[in-house]
Amino acid sequence: MRGALGNLLSRRISYPxxxxxxxxxxxxxxxxxxxxxxxxxxxxxxEDFNPFAWAxxxxxxxxxxxxxANSADRTEVMAGVPGPGLQFQLNGGLETEYxxxxxxxxxxxxxxxxxxxxxxxxxxxxxxxxxxxDTWTNQDRAVVKRSRMTLIRY
Numbered sequence: 001m002r003g004a005l006g007n008l009l010s011r012r013i014s015y016p017x018x019x020x021x022x023x024x025x026x027x028x029x030x031x032x033x034x035x036x037x038x039x040x041x042x043x044x045x046x047e048d049f050n051p052f053a054w055a056x057x058x059x060x061x062x063x064x065x066x067x068x069a070n071s072a073d074r075t076e077v078m079a080g081v082p083g084p085g086l087q088f089q090l091n092g093g094l095e096t097e098y099x100x101x102x103x104x105x106x107x108x109x110x111x112x113x114x115x116x117x118x119x120x121x122x123x124x125x126x127x128x129x130x131x132x133x134d135t136w137t138n139q140d141r142a143v144v145k146r147s148r149m150t151l152i153r154y
Contacts, residue, residue, distance in 0.1 A: 001076060001081055001082075001084065002117060004080065005114055006113055007080060007114050008113055009075065010059065010060065010111075011058075011111050011112075012060075012110040014051035014052055014108040015107070017103070021051070022042040022044075022046075022102075023039065023042055025045065026039035026046060029048065042104060044102065044103050052108075061078055072087060072089045072153050075130055079114050084128055089152065090151075091149075091150075091151065091152075092149075093149070096146070097147075098144070109137050109138075112133070112135075115131040115148065117130055124154055125154060127154045128153045128154070129152055130152075131148055132149050132151070133146065134149070
């Protein structure tokens with residue numbers, strides 16, 4: 001499985017972001033309060049703006065199927081290697097860093113990769129910690145957002 005580290009799990013490309021997309025996102029997120037005027041003017045999107053929320057212009061899982069969304073082996077299936085065969089999984093947390101703001105006209109590319117594995121002993125036995133990293137870049141290749149998600153399996 002360590003040979004799969006760095007493998008691309010999925011890639012998504014957004015439609016060009018419009019001022020209307022930014023306004024609608026801000027209205028939905030801040031409802032029932034009024035969003036900050038900066039987001040209504042739509043010069044830049046809020047950091048938590050998701051250009052993939054309603055659709056992707058293109059999406060791929062390179063040469064692999066996405067597999068059963070509830071399978072504890074899904075990450076490895078998407079990476080193109082056999083999984084560890086563990087039965088249970090839970091969310092171990094998410095950390096996010098923000099970079100360049102998303103602006104009208106931007107086309108965002110998301111690349112999700114298998115980042116790391118580690119093991120720890122727990123009350124129920126050995127646990128496998130798997131980290132995936134999802135990096136969003138704009139059309140100028142500037143990093144917009146980087147998220148690292150930890151999956152705990154046992």
